[in-house]
Amino acid sequence: MSDARSALTFQLSVKLFALLREQVGHAALTLELPVGTCVRDLAQHLRAAEPRLTPFLEVSRVAVNLAFAPPEQVLQPSDEVALIPPVGGG
């Protein structure tokens, strides 16, 4: 059972910044995701793993490997992923 499960999922760490880090109390969350998960699917997994993120998911963007990622991009285990809340530079 556990072997079959691990064959179909992978672990992915998602970095959190600013108010998201404060809300959750950690600078990153580790998710267990089905192979083939896209950027657009990430919100539902984040909501399930950490309900305190829910109010911020709609206004946050996903970055993959240091750039904002399109919704259809498929996530890979080696990706560096971050949830970017509304920015405030300048």
Place this chain on the structure above:
Amino acid sequence: MPVCDTQRAWLQLGHEPLDLNAIHAHLADPAAGGEVVFTGSVRNHHEGRRVHALTYEAYPEMALAEFGRIAEAIAARWEVQRVVLHHRLGYLTVGEACVVVGVSAAHRQEAFEAARYGIDRLKREAPIWKREHFEGGEAWVTNCSGCH
């Protein structure tokens, strides 16, 4: 203009005060007829609150990557000589400079347009956040009025 060409694009993110003399020196170029330097600084008011300081933090690797993409986009759209994008992090009090976008170009129109594009895109896209310290409290504030 490739981003790795540090002769032409100088990108920086750090805790040290911004060095406007060094920035002007970098922008100087024999082919440039002018330079436009936008400097953003900490303001003493925001939405009716009396602000005394801001604390900036960033996702530094991505912010620098974004600065590089902005410099590339500027070079692709306008004929510019040199570009500077610097942002300061940490605790800054009223009057301190937090961001500089500088462009030198043969003609002023390109320099003004490119600098305007640079600061606008930086404020929209760079993963940098600020916590406002005001009279009576503190809060995260964003550049997107409809976002929270």
